[in-house]
Amino acid sequence: MGFGKLFKEINRAGDATIAYPAAPLDLPDGYRGKPEHNEAMCIACGACAIACPPNAITMALDEKHENIVWDISYGRCIFCGRCHEVCPVDAIELTKEFELAVMSKPDLTESCAYPIAKCKRCGKPYASAKEVDYGKQILQHVGGNALTGIASCDLCEDCRRKADASAAKRASRGGR
Numbered sequence: 001m002g003f004g005k006l007f008k009e010i011n012r013a014g015d016a017t018i019a020y021p022a023a024p025l026d027l028p029d030g031y032r033g034k035p036e037h038n039e040a041m042c043i044a045c046g047a048c049a050i051a052c053p054p055n056a057i058t059m060a061l062d063e064k065h066e067n068i069v070w071d072i073s074y075g076r077c078i079f080c081g082r083c084h085e086v087c088p089v090d091a092i093e094l095t096k097e098f099e100l101a102v103m104s105k106p107d108l109t110e111s112c113a114y115p116i117a118k119c120k121r122c123g124k125p126y127a128s129a130k131e132v133d134y135g136k137q138i139l140q141h142v143g144g145n146a147l148t149g150i151a152s153c154d155l156c157e158d159c160r161r162k163a164d165a166s167a168a169k170r171a172s173r174g175g176r
Contacts, residue, residue: 032094033098034100035079035081035095037110042092042114044059044070044128051085053082054076056073057071058073067115067116068114068128070113074109089134116128116129121155136150
């Protein structure tokens with residue numbers, strides 16, 4: 001087969017590969033790319049950090065600054081989408097972005113801080129203030145006996161356990 005015939009056959013067959021990276025890549029709907037965190041919507045509940053298989057998302061208490069620090073390392077992220085699935089307020093959306101080349105490793109991290117709530121009885125930090133407010137809003141929508149639950153939102157786990165034990169003790173004595 002001569003070169004003329006070969007080039008005609010190549011032209012007839014068309015492109016066998018995609019033009020990427022010379023042209024943008026057309027990604028399908030539902031493609032899981034870089035997770036985008038919306039700091040304003042986030043309640044810092046920690047669900048994403050717990051669900052993250054490679055521990056790309058972490059949360060830590062910074063008692064000195066009275067904050068909970070939320071961090072994501074895109075260098076560790078495997079784009080699995082678990083953070084998006086478990087977020088109760090849709091504060092994490094998956095983008096179609098997957099090219100994350102940077103000049104320095106710190107550019108692959110994002111961080112934000114959320115104020116912490118302190119227990120009304122003992123003063124111990126126990127959750128993010130936004131998460132406590134979110135819990136109170138949910139309980140207000142429920143109504144009824146949830147009003148006692150709203151008050152217990154302002155207590156740490158230990159103080160809440162003690163308050164529940166005292167209430168149970170009073171109830172067993174007939175409300176005295």
